Amino acid sequence: MSASHQRLExxxxxxxxxxxxxxxLVNLSVSAGEVVGLLGENGAGKSTLMNILYGLHRPDAxxxxxxxxxxxxxxxxxxxxxxxxxxxxxxMLVQNHTVAENIALALSEAPAWNPVPYAxxxxxxxxxxxxxxxxxxxxxxxxxxxxxxxxxxxxALMSGxxxxxxxxxxxxxTPREADELFVLxxxxxxxxxxxxxxxxxxxxxxxxxxxxxxxxxGRPAGECRTKDADQASLARLMIGRQIDKxxxxxxxVPGEAVLDVRRLSAAGSRGPLTVNDASxxxxxxxxxxxxxxxxxxxxxxxxxxxxxxxxxxxxxxxxGVDITDHDVRTRTAAGLAFVPEDRLHTGTVPSxxxxxNAILRDAHRDLFSRNGFLDTAKARExxxxxxxxxxxxxxxxxxxxxxxxxxxxxxxxxGRELDASPKLxxxxxxxxxxxxAAAAVIHRVILxxxxxxxxxxxxxxxLDELLALSDKIGVMFRGELRAMFPREKATRERIGLLMGGAxxxxxxVP
Amino acid sequence: xxxxxxxxxxxxxxxxxRVGATMVLSILAGLxxxxxxxxxxxxxxxxxxxxxxxxSFGSWYGFKETVTKAVPLTLIGAGLxxxxxxxxxNIGAEGQLLFGAIAATWVGLGLGHHLPGWLGIAAMFAAxxxxxxxxxxxxxxxxxxxxxxxxxxxxxxxYVAAEFVQFLIYGPWKGKTQFGFPYSDDLPNAxxxxxxxxxxxxxxxxxxxxxxxxxxTVLSAKTRFGYDVRVVGENPxxxxxxxxxxxxxxxxxxxxxxxxxxxxxxxxxxxxxHHLTYPWSISSGYGFTAILTAFLARLNxxxxxxxxxxxxxxxxxxxxxxxxxxxxxxxxxxxNGLVLIAILAGEFMIGHRFVRIQHTGDSR
Numbered sequence: 001m002s003a004s005h006q007r008l009e010x011x012x013x014x015x016x017x018x019x020x021x022x023x024x025l026v027n028l029s030v031s032a033g034e035v036v037g038l039l040g041e042n043g044a045g046k047s048t049l050m051n052i053l054y055g056l057h058r059p060d061a062x063x064x065x066x067x068x069x070x071x072x073x074x075x076x077x078x079x080x081x082x083x084x085x086x087x088x089x090x091x092m093l094v095q096n097h098t099v100a101e102n103i104a105l106a107l108s109e110a111p112a113w114n115p116v117p118y119a120x121x122x123x124x125x126x127x128x129x130x131x132x133x134x135x136x137x138x139x140x141x142x143x144x145x146x147x148x149x150x151x152x153x154x155x156a157l158m159s160g161x162x163x164x165x166x167x168x169x170x171x172x173x174t175p176r177e178a179d180e181l182f183v184l185x186x187x188x189x190x191x192x193x194x195x196x197x198x199x200x201x202x203x204x205x206x207x208x209x210x211x212x213x214x215x216x217x218g219r220p221a222g223e224c225r226t227k228d229a230d231q232a233s234l235a236r237l238m239i240g241r242q243i244d245k246x247x248x249x250x251x252x253v254p255g256e257a258v259l260d261v262r263r264l265s266a267a268g269s270r271g272p273l274t275v276n277d278a279s280x281x282x283x284x285x286x287x288x289x290x291x292x293x294x295x296x297x298x299x300x301x302x303x304x305x306x307x308x309x310x311x312x313x314x315x316x317x318x319x320g321v322d323i324t325d326h327d328v329r330t331r332t333a334a335g336l337a338f339v340p341e342d343r344l345h346t347g348t349v350p351s352x353x354x355x356x357n358a359i360l361r362d363a364h365r366d367l368f369s370r371n372g373f374l375d376t377a378k379a380r381e382x383x384x385x386x387x388x389x390x391x392x393x394x395x396x397x398x399x400x401x402x403x404x405x406x407x408x409x410x411x412x413x414x415g416r417e418l419d420a421s422p423k424l425x426x427x428x429x430x431x432x433x434x435x436x437a438a439a440a441v442i443h444r445v446i447l448x449x450x451x452x453x454x455x456x457x458x459x460x461x462x463l464d465e466l467l468a469l470s471d472k473i474g475v476m477f478r479g480e481l482r483a484m485f486p487r488e489k490a491t492r493e494r495i496g497l498l499m500g501g502a503x504x505x506x507x508x509v510p
Numbered sequence: 511x512x513x514x515x516x517x518x519x520x521x522x523x524x525x526x527x528r529v530g531a532t533m534v535l536s537i538l539a540g541l542x543x544x545x546x547x548x549x550x551x552x553x554x555x556x557x558x559x560x561x562x563x564x565x566s567f568g569s570w571y572g573f574k575e576t577v578t579k580a581v582p583l584t585l586i587g588a589g590l591x592x593x594x595x596x597x598x599x600n601i602g603a604e605g606q607l608l609f610g611a612i613a614a615t616w617v618g619l620g621l622g623h624h625l626p627g628w629l630g631i632a633a634m635f636a637a638x639x640x641x642x643x644x645x646x647x648x649x650x651x652x653x654x655x656x657x658x659x660x661x662x663x664x665x666x667x668x669y670v671a672a673e674f675v676q677f678l679i680y681g682p683w684k685g686k687t688q689f690g691f692p693y694s695d696d697l698p699n700a701x702x703x704x705x706x707x708x709x710x711x712x713x714x715x716x717x718x719x720x721x722x723x724x725x726x727t728v729l730s731a732k733t734r735f736g737y738d739v740r741v742v743g744e745n746p747x748x749x750x751x752x753x754x755x756x757x758x759x760x761x762x763x764x765x766x767x768x769x770x771x772x773x774x775x776x777x778x779x780x781x782x783x784h785h786l787t788y789p790w791s792i793s794s795g796y797g798f799t800a801i802l803t804a805f806l807a808r809l810n811x812x813x814x815x816x817x818x819x820x821x822x823x824x825x826x827x828x829x830x831x832x833x834x835x836x837x838x839x840x841x842x843x844x845x846n847g848l849v850l851i852a853i854l855a856g857e858f859m860i861g862h863r864f865v866r867i868q869h870t871g872d873s874r
Contacts, residue, residue, distance in 0.1 A: 018520065306751075307753070328750070340751060345745065345747050345748075346747045346748055346750075347751065348745075349744045349748050350744075352740070356737070360748060360751075361752045361753065363734055364738075369734045372734050372735065374737055376732075
């Protein structure tokens with residue numbers, strides 16, 4: 001066991017995938033009792049670096065050292081043997097099993113026959129030592145994201161991890177759960193663990209880490225002690241230049257009701273109601289933000305409004321016309337635009353060229369086809385227009401969309417949806433996993449549409465984004481639209497509590 | 511110490527040279543595997559290859575036989591290419607072909623004496639297309655309505671169709687003029703497709719196959735429907751998001767490919783056999799070989815004719831070595847299987863490449 005080791009180092013790590021240099025001469029070290037932040041935009045090479053540390057990839061050059069002795073991390077099993085553990089962004093838990101059963105599965109030394117009592121004893125022991133309270137008999141599918149994350153942490157600790165890599169650990173947590181995680185991390189460093197904390201959120205990195213390593217385009221962009229850094233300096237290192245926050249004009253006066261949702265319910269993919277009796281109105285020139293932890297029905301709400309999911313009760317009206325029973329194409333033609341949550345699996349066809357993607361939702365309209373034949377010249381024209389208007393970095397309109405970075409795909413997708421000047425824009429997590437520069441463009445575009453009189457329904461997990469853009473903010477919890485308030489009355493703390501399930505006061509109820 | 515290692519990397523946009531070269535190499539690899547098979551069978555691989563090549567491409571007669579077989583393969587393969595591109599697995603072309611043959615025979619025997627020849631032939635082809643389409647509509651409907659896996663249901667319907675043909679030729683349709691053989695009566699002579707001298711190849715199916723290749727190529731590359739089909743295949747969720755009607759699209763392409771298989775059945779009756787006969791004689795596995803044809807054409811209808819000629823040659827060459835070298839027919843099936851595996855492996859290698867990487871193993 002590696003309990004007495006003091007320092008884990010990665011030196012001169014380089015890794016190339018095809019034509020992409022994911023890492024180039026990157027150094028990263030962590031000492032016992034230290035939290036190191038690994039900061040960078042999406043696509044900066046953080047995950048590649050950590051996958052190398054965890055034995056999922058082999059570096060093209062460079063090596064890993066433990067107390068100055070080179071180690072060969074050839075597989076995740078080897079990584080665990082060296083005391084390196086990882087908590088992935090997406091949890092690797094069997095949803096239908098209990099906590100104890102999941103832990104038993106992960107413990108190689110557990111007895112083959114009836115391992116659950118052994119796992120329970122271990123959970124008690126480690127839970128007590130780190131203050132990780134968790135019910136071993138609870139089914140994982142009943143746990144919140146924060147609790148599932150604790151199970152993952154327990155798994156890593158029990159398998160003897162001294163060095164822990166946490167990949168974007170707060171992305172699924174409420175602000176309160178994030179605070180609890182930070183307390184836990186402090187406790188773990190007190191026990192002598194070394195922690196690598198991956199994030200692209202500056203405030204978190206400043207709050208929890210001792211030292212920050214910044215990556216940009218796969219290369220080391222800088223390293224500093226956290227106490228010598230501030231948001232501005234880290235942002236500059238991360239993106240290489242200053243980004244101006246969008247200036248928000250509050251001058252637009254909301255106009256006519258564009259979207260009117262009344263007592264809307266919809267079933268989820270798994271059966272039970274995931275949208276339950278939601279009612280609200282979005283007016284022209286107004287942005288309504290919906291906060292909530294992912295999985296509380298926001299996705300289904302937008303899909304139901306967009307026509308991809310049938311409403312089980314209630315009505316949806318667009319500009320006074322009841323569209324509850326209209327199909328997707330009719331709604332699109334009526335001026336409904338939709339930027340879905342998953343841009344690669346829903347919003348685009350990654351293997352298609354940009355031109356083919358530019359007409360995904362309008363291929364059937366006269367605009368882009370004549371007598372059943374596609375008007376490829378018009379499609380190309382739109383594709384080229386989107387590339388230039390929305391600053392999409394792409395070699396050309398014939399490039400397969402999947403070759404673009406997330407931010408550029410998102411700009412292209414947003415541009416496509418806005419190209420026909422829709423009356424209503426539904427946007428789910430428009431800047432999720434997008435680099436700061438692209439996010440700034442996306443925010444600017446959304447605000448321009450608002451100024452032009454479009455109604456916008458914005459779902460996001462990023463409270464800063466919601467607070468910066470929305471006129472009103474609603475909170476969804478377990479399929480219910482729990483609360484709705486004007487931005488000036490909204491605080492991070494109150495929204496955070498409501499996201500976690502706190503009941504709304506009568507004046508907050510929409 | 512320096513270690514060299516090979517790793518797989520993916521190639522996102524393979525060049526056409528890369529695609530072509532890989533296809534040729536993989537076909538050659540498949541043929542080499544076939545040589546091993548001949549060695550195991552105790553036959554000189556060289557002799558077998560030469561016999562296959564000369565029998566299928568080496569003479570006018572052989573080449574005409576090859577094209578005769580390539581016609582149904584093209585008709586069916588082009589339709590399947592569209593289906594497979596949408597990731598709809600129609601494995602039932604064999605049954606759809608047989609139903610086309612049944613319907614064409616029925617119309618030919620029933621109406622043939624009352625209609626002018628060209629009209630009778632047209633009616634046979636129309637009936638074949640309709641019957642093949644209906645036979646494909648069954649699994650399509652079950653897929654769209656109840657989510658029944660179309661690969662399984664269409665496959666099973668092949669056996670139903672084959673048994674039904676046997677029922678007809680041994681039972682109600684057994685010909686009075688066939689000296690006790692389980693064949694239907696012969697079609698009136700006016701319905702026999704004119705053939706090129708000294709062969710079983712007729713021009714009408716050839717023209718038809720060419721037209722189908724052109725039409726389906728345009729359909730898939732230039733039309734809105736073709737676009738919808740590609741979206742459904744590449745990303746069904748994006749299709750739902752775009753409002754593309756999944757059920758209607760799936761139904762349409764299944765019926766289209768079934769109709770083409772049905773037309774192939776009609777051509778076999780009108781052009782080759784002139785009566786309904788054993789199911790394995792009518793088709794010699796075209797419905798299955800066409801699956802390979804579609805894949806070798808990389809699911810692009812434009813290239814199905816070329817891959818159909820190759821597989822037609824393999825079938826003819828197989829017949830030749832079966833008779834001249836005394837090999838069991840199963841050998842040919844195994845041989846075709848080996849070629850297919852090589853092609854599928856080639857398909858993977860088009861999208862991936864081996865890269866040699868260097869590991870420096872020096873310690874600090």
